[in-house]
Amino acid sequence: MSTKQSQRMRLLRFARNDNRKDIMTKKYNVAIVGATGMVGSEFIKVLAERKFPVREIRLLASGRSKGKMLKFCGKDHEVQELTKDSFKGIEIALFSAGGGISKEFAPVAVKAGAVVVDNSSAWRMDPEVPLVVPEVNPDAIKRHKGIIANPNCSTIQMVVVLKPIHDAARIKRVVVSTYQSTSGWGKEAVDQLWQEVKAAAKGEKLNKIKKVLPAQIAFNVIPHIDVFLPNKYTREEMKMVNETQKIMEDDSIKITATCVRVPVVISHAEALNIETEKKLTPEQATEILRKSPGVEVIDDVSKGKYPLPIDAAGKDPSYVGRIRADESVENGLNLWVVSDNLRKGAALNAVQIAELLI
Numbered sequence: 001m002s003t004k005q006s007q008r009m010r011l012l013r014f015a016r017n018d019n020r021k022d023i024m025t026k027k028y029n030v031a032i033v034g035a036t037g038m039v040g041s042e043f044i045k046v047l048a049e050r051k052f053p054v055r056e057i058r059l060l061a062s063g064r065s066k067g068k069m070l071k072f073c074g075k076d077h078e079v080q081e082l083t084k085d086s087f088k089g090i091e092i093a094l095f096s097a098g099g100g101i102s103k104e105f106a107p108v109a110v111k112a113g114a115v116v117v118d119n120s121s122a123w124r125m126d127p128e129v130p131l132v133v134p135e136v137n138p139d140a141i142k143r144h145k146g147i148i149a150n151p152n153c154s155t156i157q158m159v160v161v162l163k164p165i166h167d168a169a170r171i172k173r174v175v176v177s178t179y180q181s182t183s184g185w186g187k188e189a190v191d192q193l194w195q196e197v198k199a200a201a202k203g204e205k206l207n208k209i210k211k212v213l214p215a216q217i218a219f220n221v222i223p224h225i226d227v228f229l230p231n232k233y234t235r236e237e238m239k240m241v242n243e244t245q246k247i248m249e250d251d252s253i254k255i256t257a258t259c260v261r262v263p264v265v266i267s268h269a270e271a272l273n274i275e276t277e278k279k280l281t282p283e284q285a286t287e288i289l290r291k292s293p294g295v296e297v298i299d300d301v302s303k304g305k306y307p308l309p310i311d312a313a314g315k316d317p318s319y320v321g322r323i324r325a326d327e328s329v330e331n332g333l334n335l336w337v338v339s340d341n342l343r344k345g346a347a348l349n350a351v352q353i354a355e356l357l358i
């Protein structure tokens with residue numbers, strides 16, 4: 001190599017390192033709307049754990065939480081009341097304060113120059129808004145116009161598993177039954193569960209305890225999540241149908257869901273029955289799922305090994321087990337899928353979207 005060539009190589013290397021340094025040192029002003037909630041608290045944890053490059057963190061909630069101190073990366077930060085002026089200088093806004101707040105404030109944040117990743121259902125089915133699960137449809141993010149929607153928790157953990165099976169064998173129909181934790185309905189639902197459990201342990205009556213869920217949840221299961229629609233499904237059930245088709249970009253996949261609340265604190269479980277066009281043996285499906293991003297197979301029934309909500313809590317993957325043939329149809333599979341609804345079902349998926357953005 002001539003002296004000139006080696007000088008050029010040195011310059012190129014320098015330029016490359018310099019660029020990398022710029023990327024590594026670029027930090028972002030991030031707002032969390034609903035920072036005091038179940039999902040908001042998880043946002044704070046996940047951003048820190050994944051070393052998201054945060055310059056400033058702005059924690060926003062209702063007036064009730066104004067002045068409350070929350071820790072981010074070991075430092076105390078004061079919660080501010082959400083107002084129309086909350087987004088000055090913010091580059092990424094993570095919303096998890098309910099649909100009404102997202103409808104009203106996401107456009108305000110976008111106008112102030114932020115990209116919004118929204119956890120509520122407010123924007124999910126808007127054709128202008130991408131609905132993204134990074135393992136499934138990362139390219140959809142390119143179409144965003146300021147708002148990117150995070151799907152429903154029970155949909156996210158399901159599509160991470162459906163996508164590789166669809167790619168291999170084309171899914172015709174899915175029948176899903178969910179077993180959803182109380183944290184999926186926010187902190188007040190978890191409070192209801194604990195109060196009922198404590199009262200029962202003391203031999204007290206449970207009917208005086210304030211209910212945010214439609215019925216007593218301790219020692220019970222409730223086949224009612226979100227409101228009933230004219231077709232007698234709940235809105236949660238129809239979210240699983242409509243959002244799955246949008247994320248998978250395939251309206252031909254037929255889906256029917258029954259969503260049930262169970263007295264578990266964290267992690268949703270789902271029994272999936274899948275009918276495919278091409279035959280997939282349970283062994284082939286297992287092999288495919290073992291290699292799929294965001295999925296972890298735990299399936300050894302001889303040793304009593306299958307995914308459990310209690311083990312999935314605090315972890316990232318969609319865990320799959322009980323993989324077996326549906327012997328009542330020609331090309332059918334049954335699976336059991338469990339994932340932490342506050343992480344992959346909400347905060348982790350949204351932070352992964354923010355990572356794609358930067």
Ligand SMILES: NC(=O)c1ccc[n+]([C@@H]2O[C@H](COP(=O)([O-])OP(=O)(O)OC[C@H]3O[C@@H](n4cnc5c(N)ncnc54)[C@H](OP(=O)(O)O)[C@@H]3O)[C@@H](O)[C@H]2O)c1
Pocket residue numbers: 033034035036037038039040060061062063064065066082095096097098099101119120121151152153183184185186187188341342345346
């Ligand atoms: N939980 C899940 O598994 C899950 C999964 C996916 C998506 N989501 C969605 O995420 C959102 C939040 O759920 P969550 O479970 O975290 O609920 P949550 O525990 O009840 O928390 C609600 C949050 O919203 C804030 N908030 C309420 N009213 C407000 C207002 N007027 N102005 C500003 N902030 C307000 C609350 O602040 P205060 O503490 O001040 O009241 C709190 O920080 C919902 O849209 C939900 O559908 C939840």
